[in-house]
Amino acid sequence: MxxxxxxxxxxxxxxxxxxxxxxxxxxxxxxxxxxxxxxxxxxxxxxxxxxxxxxxxxxxxxxxxxxxxxxxxxxxxxxxxxxxLTLPSTKIMLSNVPPFISDEFLIKELSRHGKVVSPVKKVLSGCKSPLLKHVVSHRRQLFMILNRKDEEMNLRFHVRVDDFDYVLFATSGQMKCFGCGQEGHIIKMCPDKAELAKPDSEKQQPVAAEQGKKTIVRRMLWRETLLMLRRENPPLLPLLLLARLPLRGNQRW
CATH class of the missing domain: 3.30.70.330 (RRM (RNA recognition motif) domain)
Incomplete structure (x- = not known):
């Protein structure tokens, strides 16, 4: 009843x-x-x-x-x-978390920034093969009521396990790079980081090419000037050539 x-x-x-x-x-x-x-x-x-x-x-x-x-x-x-029920919780995505890092440790670290209101769940790796659908990624997610509700969470913290340091990331909203601060990628895939990692020879190639173009333009202008003087005012041609000669030591005009 x-x-x-x-x-x-x-x-x-x-x-x-x-x-x-x-x-x-x-x-x-x-x-x-x-x-x-x-x-x-x-x-x-x-x-x-x-x-x-x-x-x-x-x-x-x-x-x-x-x-x-x-x-x-x-x-x-x-x-x-x-x-x-009146305070909406925020979805927090944890990344770069090895499987042996405990959920209790993560909750303890995140509790400094708000109240954890859900269990920590591991995110599947997304393998398409039925044999690998059980494999989880190194990401986890949970929900929190943040202390600063008007700001997004964008944290990284360190944990040392077996004499090795791991850097863990916790973000709300879209994926954000901790290097350049832009959204849509992580620091490992940051295009700015790839640019900084290029050898000096590759970085100098655009500069050398630009200087080469300027040298060619100067030579063309100089040649046109000589041809013009040769046609219109030949007596000035020797003086102009003499002015182009480099000075040696303390020589003066």
Missing amino acids: VGVVGGGSFSTLTRKNGIKVGAGSPCSVEEVCLAVGEIIGHGNIKSAARMNGAVVLFVEKVEHAQQVVEKGVSVNGLFLQVSP
Whole structure:
């Protein structure tokens, strides 16, 4: 038999009264409600249901929702993340993360910049072969409520494992290069980095070619000047040739 209740005080509830608990956790709705009730009182829980892998609850007062978000919830020794429904979370993409780096370490580092509100998930490599569809990439993703909601996350941090340093990247929004700051590529594929990596001989080739063009133009102008003087004013030709001779030592005119 399905229990039914009247409208009562439910009409006063808004999204500000809602919280989302334990995204991706195996805890039941009842277990979550009992744990939340220990914080705010069981009578202050008005509704609860599992939605999109999390338990969504609506509580009596907005202050109750804020209280649960601040403290978090523990069920059977398992700590569950709690997030309000009114604050949209931001998708964070982690890249260059070896598989032996733990999710706990990543959450600890990212928690300095906001509240992690979802489990960390590994991103598949995208192999087309059915034999390799299980292979994951070195990227992971999660959702956070950032401390600075008006700014995008663009971080890199270092971790040392087995005497080797790894540089991990965390970004929101589009993929962004940590070298030039432009979007659409990572620093390993940065075109500016490729330009800087060219040998000096390759960098000097355009300069040498430009200087060669200028030399050819000067020679053509000089030749035309000599031909013009030869036709129109031959006596000035020796003086002009003499002026082109380089001076030696301290010679002066």
